[in-house]
Amino acid sequence: MLNPDLKLNPKLFDQDVEVKSTRAGYGEGLLALGEKNPNVVALSADLTESTYAHLFAEKFPDRFFQCGVAEQNMAAIAAGLGISGKIPFMSSYATFSPGKNWETIRTTIIYNNSNVKIAGHHAGIMTGPDGATHQATEDIAIVRSWPNIKIIVPCDSTEGKKATVSASEIDGPVYLRFTRDKTPIMTTPQTPFEIGKIQTFWISDAPVATIFATGYMLHYALLAAKELKQQEIKVSVANVSTIKPLDKKAIITFAKNTKAFVTVEDHQVMGGLGGAIAEFLAKNIPTPMEFIGLQNTFAESGKPTELIEKYGMGKESIKEAVKRVICRKTI
Amino acid sequence: MIDKLHDEKLKELELKANKIRQLIIETLVEAKSGHSAGPLGMADIFTAFYFHILNHDPKNPNWEDRDRLILSNGHICPVRYATMALAGYFPIEELKTLRKLNSRLQGHPHRTSLPGVETTSGPLGEGISQAIGMTLAAKLDKKNYYVYCLTSDGEHDEGNTWEAVMFAAKNKLNNLIQIIDRNYIQIDGRTENIMPLDPLKEKYESFNWNTIGIDGNDIKSFVNAIESAKLVIDKPTIIIANTIPGKGVSFMENDYHWHGKPPNKEEAEKALDELRTLQGKIESEHE
Numbered sequence: 001m002l003n004p005d006l007k008l009n010p011k012l013f014d015q016d017v018e019v020k021s022t023r024a025g026y027g028e029g030l031l032a033l034g035e036k037n038p039n040v041v042a043l044s045a046d047l048t049e050s051t052y053a054h055l056f057a058e059k060f061p062d063r064f065f066q067c068g069v070a071e072q073n074m075a076a077i078a079a080g081l082g083i084s085g086k087i088p089f090m091s092s093y094a095t096f097s098p099g100k101n102w103e104t105i106r107t108t109i110i111y112n113n114s115n116v117k118i119a120g121h122h123a124g125i126m127t128g129p130d131g132a133t134h135q136a137t138e139d140i141a142i143v144r145s146w147p148n149i150k151i152i153v154p155c156d157s158t159e160g161k162k163a164t165v166s167a168s169e170i171d172g173p174v175y176l177r178f179t180r181d182k183t184p185i186m187t188t189p190q191t192p193f194e195i196g197k198i199q200t201f202w203i204s205d206a207p208v209a210t211i212f213a214t215g216y217m218l219h220y221a222l223l224a225a226k227e228l229k230q231q232e233i234k235v236s237v238a239n240v241s242t243i244k245p246l247d248k249k250a251i252i253t254f255a256k257n258t259k260a261f262v263t264v265e266d267h268q269v270m271g272g273l274g275g276a277i278a279e280f281l282a283k284n285i286p287t288p289m290e291f292i293g294l295q296n297t298f299a300e301s302g303k304p305t306e307l308i309e310k311y312g313m314g315k316e317s318i319k320e321a322v323k324r325v326i327c328r329k330t331i
Numbered sequence: 332m333i334d335k336l337h338d339e340k341l342k343e344l345e346l347k348a349n350k351i352r353q354l355i356i357e358t359l360v361e362a363k364s365g366h367s368a369g370p371l372g373m374a375d376i377f378t379a380f381y382f383h384i385l386n387h388d389p390k391n392p393n394w395e396d397r398d399r400l401i402l403s404n405g406h407i408c409p410v411r412y413a414t415m416a417l418a419g420y421f422p423i424e425e426l427k428t429l430r431k432l433n434s435r436l437q438g439h440p441h442r443t444s445l446p447g448v449e450t451t452s453g454p455l456g457e458g459i460s461q462a463i464g465m466t467l468a469a470k471l472d473k474k475n476y477y478v479y480c481l482t483s484d485g486e487h488d489e490g491n492t493w494e495a496v497m498f499a500a501k502n503k504l505n506n507l508i509q510i511i512d513r514n515y516i517q518i519d520g521r522t523e524n525i526m527p528l529d530p531l532k533e534k535y536e537s538f539n540w541n542t543i544g545i546d547g548n549d550i551k552s553f554v555n556a557i558e559s560a561k562l563v564i565d566k567p568t569i570i571i572a573n574t575i576p577g578k579g580v581s582f583m584e585n586d587y588h589w590h591g592k593p594p595n596k597e598e599a600e601k602a603l604d605e606l607r608t609l610q611g612k613i614e615s616e617h618e
Contacts, residue, residue: 041471065467073494076457080464083442083450085395086471088464103454104491108461112442112451 003203007190012219013226019182022216023121025160026178027052030089032161033168034060040168041081043067043090045074051091051121071101075109082114087168094120094136094177098143109173110146117167119176124266125299125307126179126216132298141271143175144244151244152195153177155218156186159241162193170195179266181304183216198247202237204229209322210236210254213264214243214273217313221264224318235322243273246280255285260325262290264318269293288328290321333384336554340383342613344550347417348378349610352579354413354426356602359593362430365438368576368589369483370410372514375548376572377414384557386476389419392447398476399449399465403458404483404512405439412436420447456489458482459509463499466507480509485517488526499567500539507567508560512547514576516587535569547572579606
């Protein structure tokens with residue numbers, strides 16, 4: 001059942017559940033920050049409206065910097081602002097930032113320890129019809145290999161707003177990952193949010209496996225868990241909104257309790273959420289795992305829901321993965 | 332405002348530049364790797380900055396109203412380190428630790444390792460953008476500090492450089508002054524063979540920058556150029572400083588092979604001999 005302590009959206013399993021994009025949450029969070037903190041500034045590389053930075057830009061034009069189609073320049077300008085007492089939020093599509101400007105961010109923001117928040121939008125195959133050029137499916141992997149960064153992937157629009165606001169309270173670089181399409185609202189404004197904490201959204205008595213999901217994919221994981229319950233397969237579903245630093249304590253507890261994991265992410269299965277958990281488990285508490293995500297391939301144009309099915313990332317695939325991983329458990 | 336440059340002060344600066352060149356040679360021979368030509372070529376400009384132009388305090392490197400000096404082409408950091416040491420940021424003795432384990436003097440500058448190093452640099456083309464960020468912060472905070480950004484001609488091959496050039500002109504960042512070390516060499520050879528940059532002045536003019544061309548090894552004309560750049564209120568300025576790579580050491584001057592390597596012991600001795608002779612000449616010339 002849904003964890004009652006988290007005050008989740010009671011309608012989240014309904015057909016008519018409210019949908020909204022996580023990027024809209026970014027825009028609302030940034031706007032709220034603009035009002036709250038005069039040191040917050042925003043930058044965009046000719047993608048202001050589609051990254052929802054326009055809400056901030058319209059209200060605070062003096063604190064908004066339009067960089068044109070120049071992601072490297074945007075990153076290094078943000079770096080200069082960040083080491084001069086400002087809290088810059090820079091947004092673009094994740095394929096371009098942190099994709100195209102990876103080294104610029106590495107040198108001028110991460111190694112330089114500048115207080116910049118990097119918002120990567122249009123992440124994952126959820127970007128849909130634009131095609132694989134615009135679907136960032138490696139961004140977590142390339143960002144996760146940096147020291148000195150935190151990575152947050154909000155599960156819905158509401159959490160997206162909270163994550164954006166929380167990122168401003170961290171002194172140092174943060175990567176925020178957002179998606180384009182409207183996805184189900186699972187949390188409420190009352191749902192607690194803390195960077196670095198894994199939350200169990202779906203709880204069961206004596207669960208036999210844990211599904212770790214990040215981003216909007218959490219909704220598919222919850223749908224899978226609900227149907228598995230009807231088949232007498234009891235699982236836990238955890239929302240990993242912070243991929244770096246990992247909530248190691250929580251993972252150890254899940255490993256001891258369920259002894260089988262499935263990770264679910266709209267990202268390559270290499271180097272993302274699954275990779276992060278696997279690295280940690282291999283050293284500390286080896287546990288059978290199955291990985292839901294893009295399986296070492298690029299996707300293509302199509303409706304997000306069609307792509308999720310074609311690339312084996314939907315509810316049915318998650319259920320199958322749970323069954324597979326349970327069979328692999330050592331007694 | 333910069334103080335007037337009297338003859339006596341000029342002589343003092345020329346002697347300091349000579350001393351910095353000697354420190355560079357001593358530092359590089361000890362480090363056994365690093366760049367020689369660029370640092371020697373830029374010694375006069377660094378001297379002018381740290382001992383005459385910059386509004387700064389070596390004992391309080393994070394003073395928030397200080398002028399910012401950004402070194403975009405981080406590989407010439409031996410000249411920055413030598414000048415900072417001479418200016419009192421850290422003991423001269425520490426120069427011997429350059430590029431060694433546990434040193435604050437990283438092979439390419441790292442901001443959080445050494446107070447007074449404004450940015451991390453080395454990967455090229457990123458300095459002007461960071462300088463722009465600091466300039467924007469100054470404007471938002473209504474501060475009057477200047478942001479000076481030193482760049483190389485080789486790094487103008489980088490697209491990022493031109494992204495920044497367009498942004499600075501669009502935003503009329505008059506408190507940003509770029510100084511390009513126009514020495515016509517880069518690692519693989521002469522700049523005009525690797526990737527032609529001329530006509531550089533005209534390029535910058537067409538990008539809506541104020542441009543000034545000077546002899547970058549002439550301290551007086553450099554100080555004059557900075558003063559004239561400060562009079563411009565609606566554009567960023569670039570000072571195109573023609574420098575002689577390897578300046579002061581005859582066998583290094585204008586030879587691109589010295590771009591990316593240090594002298595060995597014998598070469599260092601020879602270089603130091605030449606520089607000491609030059610020192611004597613400066614001392615007697617102005618008397």
